[in-house]
Amino acid sequence: MTEQELLQMPAADYMNEQQLDFFKHRLQQLHEETAAEVAAAREAVATTDLAAADELDRAAAEEENRQRLRFAERKYYLLRKIQRSLDKIEDGSYGYCEISGDPIGLQRLLLRPTAELSFEEKSRQEQKEKSFRKNR
Incomplete structure (x- = not known):
């Protein structure tokens, strides 16, 4: 199934078996x-x-290692998110917002297959963080 075919499916088919298989394959590949x-x-x-x-050479090599370790740490965090998404596919909760329970949406999942929040909830969360930073 292609992304175009996925997007052309009726809204009533949201997270049907074909869509779940599509995202499972995409997440496994990403993993x-x-x-x-x-x-x-x-x-x-x-x-x-x-x-x-x-x-100087030693200091440069140590800095490169620090950067590699930060990169690996971020990627390891992504691996955990990917695995959580794969687990959600298995338990039937993939594609639905963890806060509201609303569909996350195919477009958002195509861009970020590990998304756990709907666009609206993510926007609310970012607004709260923004106002919290202003009030500090």
């Missing part, structure tokens, strides 16, 4: 790609030669 990126980052950190000839 594999992300796991490979985490493994590559770990390998790069493990093989970095920190016994460089001078202090």
